[in-house]
Amino acid sequence: MSTEETYRYNFNEIEKKWQGFWEGNKTFAALDVCEKPKYYVLDMFPYPSGEGLHVGHPEGYTASDIVARQKRMAGFNVLHPMGYDAFGLPAEQYAVKTGTHPRITTEKNINNIRKQIKSLGFSYDWDREVDTTKPEYYRWTQWIFLKLFNSYYDSKQNKARPIEELEIPEGLSDVQRYAYIDDHRLAYEAETPVNWCPALGTVLANEEVIGGVSERGGHPVIRRPMRQWMLRITKYAERLIDDLEGLDWSYGIKKLQIDWVGKSIGAEVDFKVDCEPGSMMAQQEPVIRVFTTRPDTLFGATYMVLSPEHPLVDEIVGDQERLAVEGYRAEAATKSDLDRTDLSKDKSGVFIGAYAINPVNGEKVPIWISDYVLASYGTGAIMCVPAHDTRDHEFATKFDLPIIEVVQPAHDEDASDGCFTGDGIAVNSGAYNGLTTPEFKEKISHWLEDNGIGKKTINYKLRDWLFSRQRYWGEPFPIVHAENGEVIGIKENELPVALPEVENYQPSGTGESPLANITEWLNIEYEGKKVRRETNTMPQWAGSCWYYLRYIDAMNDKAPFDKEKEKYWMPVDLYIGGAEHAVLHLLYARFWHKVLYDAGWVSTKEPFQKLINQGMILGSDGQKMSKSRGNVVNPDAVINNYGADSMRLYEMFMGPLSATKPWNMQGVEGVHRFLQKVWRMIIDSGEDQFTRGTGELNPAINDKPLEDKDLRLLHKTIKKVTEDIENFAFNTAISQMMIFTNELSKLKNRNKKAMEAFVLILAPFAPHLCEELWQKLGHQDTLAYEPWPAYDESLTEDTKIELIVQVNGKVRDKITMPADSDEGTIKQAAQESVKVQQHTDGKTIRKVIVIKNRLVNIVAN
RNA sequence: GCCGAAGUGGCGGAAUUGGCAGACGCGCGGGAUUCAAAAUCCCGUUCUGGCAACAGAGUGUGGGUUCGAUUCCCACCUUCGGCACCA
Structure with missing residues (x-):
């Protein structure tokens, strides 16, 4: 029987047909004006690497696509867009090696990845595609940067305001005024020690340095001060914590963000440096300010430690100790973060030959320097209470410094190693003895404040965001520098500052980007002044900080997006992506969003209402997929052998979306068999004992009502699939549809309405197959907007x-x-x-x- | 070290206001169909004992609460992910 072959489930043909249909009819175009309620489903857009997609991408994309398709059928106006985060180092490194323009590489990679994404049949609105490297896009990235540059943070109103509204002290010279203003901008320049990677010729962010070498390439990284652009994200620390509250994110991700901001409440306390009366030093009355979260342990502070970089060290160091101190500081300066971490088990430091006075009891305490105190946190100096802090305890033990217990455990808690770090009852603390830790903190804070030697203070681990890179393939800054030191933002209507062509992509070597070599681009006249352009470019994060807003109005050439459209579409209702972006991307995007919120450009405090992280997909050996292990699964091969619908279905059937789970090709085979079974249930394929092989509707399909138990199974199935989609439990939804198919395939009479309902609920999972079946069931149009089947609660029991x-x-x-x-x-x-x-x-x-x-x-x- | 998530058959996993452990799929065993195969269909498949009916054990380990615990409580072990001297 040669017809047998002809009427089998031919996924190749069906998938090509329907992908063409959707594209030609713009089936999934979102409407900007619509009476329906809106639903915005967002995927984390990919970096278009040369390798293309791996099987991890389609997992999140399939999940979001199922939700998008289901929501459309449930009557929502759905925005479901896709784009490319295409600036980045790999294209540039390739350019350095081969001379190929990164734009060429990027375009090629985008074309490939777009083709891959389209082959999976996702219901994206392709008219809204964005590419962060296109001038039409980065023009607005620069525009947002100018918003940052032209704003300052008003701590009283707790929001950013235009820089023109900044109150400037009178009587300043021009230069002083520029400096004052620049000091308040949300985007500012600073001389900062950075991770300089000589091999890559660029500065790396902390997260790009892993174990003292660069994440990409594994080249050594050293610390070196350099002029950099910084963004004042620290001003938003409090709001970045507080506004998490209303979001539908997992507890784990919220916790990660909160810990990253790292708020801690304590007090600043001033310790006077002990000077010889009448000396030069004594007249200056030098003071060391420390930050502590445990002001209640002040009576136990037996020494102090300054960070090696602390500015006071030079002034107060004793003559005999100067040589040793300078040696130690030089050593610390060359140490990378890795070296410092490695030494964490073995504390180092030197006494600097000076003493300070403990303000609570007048005791003279020695001052040391050590690299376990970080210059960049708090005041760069600490008081040390070795009895109640493990790090201080280690240090004191090593250098034989006195240890005084000032807190006793309230109960018989374990005070192991003679270092109790918990709350308890005060001892050896003068008038404060007997107080509990919280009571003590409260009282001593008042005392410090009343006596002008300290005050309650809040510190954050979060640092300002190092926002410049010495690379070619990134957004140029819309900034020029005048000869008098003035920093000038390019006018909005002159954007974009286009990325110029260069002859070679090699870093300039001085630490500047390749842009510094193009003199005719570099030195220009701007507004009648001789200026030099900014040669830094923005980091890869920049484009991804606001892409979700551009999708709302991707073609707008008058503004980044239309405010009315923004009001309609925002916030993003569902954001799906990998957990690897749980901290930085989300934090940075939230920060930019808040800046735009303060400026009145967006209507919501937060961009992403609900967040779901998909888990990692491992190789079939249970290991992370990697070329070297040879366990990488190529989605193209899976689609060729089993079809996009099988690929989609398998990725959802593997297990819970957020779990880490291994790939198993036989599992793909399994869901593929299920789809074939669905095909045979509805189509006269000639493979079924009841059929002859016409390729039309299976003769078992008719209008006879289902038996009670089968009708109940249908309603149970609709209910379970509906609820499971809501809960992102796609694996159990599929399993229920398998049960339904197994049962109904046995029947000689398969009610047509029941078959139609089933096709509709399977459609978000296997859209190509279901469109085809829907057509065979006698419908002309796409099922994408058919009403989602309802179930009768009484029939689900x-x-x-x-x-x-x-x-x-x-x-x-x-x-x-x-x-x-x-x-x-x-x-x-x-x-x-x-x-x-x-x-x-x-x-x-x-x-x-x-x-x-x-x-x-x-x-x- | 700290924080987060998780430990269930040969494998992926299912089951939660505490109520049949192992749904569904893979794999495996047996059968039907076939000249034969592929495809398809049917039966079986946690472990131990038994031909079977059936009995006993069983959700990382050890305790506890309960008529009843994969689910709740306490202690511990292991794996994965993140952070890492933040005073």
């Missing part, structure tokens, strides 16, 4: 229930009874059971527990 009968908690029998039978009837029926009687024989029945519609437990002994 059974009329007869199999009750479990237990004796002493062990299952001994099962009895079938009408649903909602009353307790008395159930008890009686259970005790009449022969098997129950065998197990209760000779025993006294103490108790009978009945759980309606579930079980009976007879307790006997």
Whole structure:
């Protein structure tokens, strides 16, 4: 029978056909004006690498696509866009090696990845595609940067305001005024020690340095001060924590963000440096300010440590100690972060030959420097309480410094190693003895404030964002520098500052980007002044900080987006992506969003209302996929062999979306068999015992009503699939549809309406197949906007229930009874059971527990 | 070290206001169909004992609460992910 082949499930043909249909009809175009409620489903857009997609990408994209398709059918106006985060180092490194313009590489990679994405049949609105490297896009990235540059943070109003509104002290010279203003901008320049990678010729962000070498390439990284652009994200620390509250994100991700901001409440305390009376030093009255979260342990502070970089060290160092101190500081300066971390187990430091006075008891305490104190946190100096801080304890033990206990555990908690870090009761603390830790903190804070030697203070781990890179392939800054030191933002209407062509992509070597080599671009006249352009470019994060806003109005050439459209579409209702972006991307995007919010450009405080992280997909060996292990699965191969629908279905069937799970090609085979079975259930494929192979509707499909149990199965299935999509439990939704198919395939009479409902609920998962089946069922148009099938609650429950009968908690029998039978009837029926009687024989029945519609437990002994 | 998530058959996993452990899929075993195969269909498949009916054990380990615990509580072990001297 040659027709057999012809009418089998031919995924290749079907998928090509429907992808063409959707594209040609713009089936998934979102409407900007619409009476329907809106729903915005966003995927984290990919970096278009040369390798293309790996199987991890389609996992999140399939999940979001199922939701998008289901929401459309449920009557929502859905925005579901896709784009490319295409600036970045790999294209540039390739350019350095081969001379190929990164634009060429990037375009090629985008074309490839777009083709891959399209081959999976996602319901994106392709008219809204964005590419962060296009001038039409980065023009607005620069525009937002200018917003940052032209704003300052008003701490009283707790929001950013235009720089023109900044109050400037009178009587400043021009230069002083520029400096004052620049000091307040949300985007500012600073001389900062940065991670300089000589091999890459660029500065790397902390997160791009792993174990002292560059994340890409593994080249050594050293610390070196350099002029850099910084963004004042620290001003938003409090709001970045507070506004998490209303978001539907997992506890884990919120915690990660909160910890990254790292808020801690404590006090700043001034320690006077002990000077010889009448000396030069004494007149200056030098003071060391420390930050501590435990002001209640002040009486136990037996020494102090300054960071090696602390500015006061030079002034107060003793003559005899100067040489040793300078040696130590030089050593610390050359140490990378890795070296410092490595030494964490073995503390180092030197005494600087000076003393300070503990303000609470007048004790003279020695001052040391050590690299375990960070210059960049708090005040760069600490008071040390070795009895109640593990790091101080280690240091004091090593250098034989005194340890005084000032807190006792309230109960008999474990004070192991003589270092108790918990809350307790104060001892050896003068008038404060007997106070609990919180009481003590409160009192001493007031005392410090009343005496002008300290005050309550809040510190954050979060640092300002190092926002410049010495690279070619990134957004140029819309900034020029005048000869008098003035920093000038390019006018908005002159944007974009286009990325110029260069002859070679090699870094300039001085630490500047390749842009510094193009003199005719570099030195220009701007507004009548001779200026030099900014040669830094923005980091890869920049484009991804606001792309979700550009999708709302991707073609707008007058503004980044239309404010009315923004009001309609924002916030993003669902954001799906990898957990690797849980901290930085989300934090940075939230920060930019808040800046735009303060400027009145966006209407919501937060951009992403609900966030779901998909888990990692491992190779079939249970290891991370990597070329070197040879366990990488190529999605193209899977699509070729089994089709996009099978690929989609398998990725969802593997397990819970957020779990880490291994790939198994036989599992793809399994879901593929399911789709074939669905095909045979509805199409006369000639493979089925009841059919002849016409390729049309299966003759078993007719208008005869389903039997009660099958009708109930249909309604149960609709209910479960509907609820499971809501809960992102796609694996169990698929399993329920398998149960339905297994059952209905056995029937000689398959009700047509039931088949149609089934096709509609399977459609978000396997859209190509379902469109084809929908057409075969006699419909002309796409099913994308067919109403989502409703279920009848009363038909989702059974009329007869199999009750479990237990004796002493062990299952001994099962009895079938009408649903909602009353307790008395159930008890009686259970005790009449022969098997129950065998197990209760000779025993006294103490108790009978009945759980309606579930079980009976007879307790006997 | 700290924080977060998780530990269930040969494998992926299912089951939560505490109520049949192992749905669904893979794999494996047996059968039907076939000249044969592919495809398809049917039966079986946690472990131990038994031909079977059936009995016992069983959700990382050890305790506890309960008529009843994969689910709740306490202690511990292991794996994965993140952070890492932030005073």
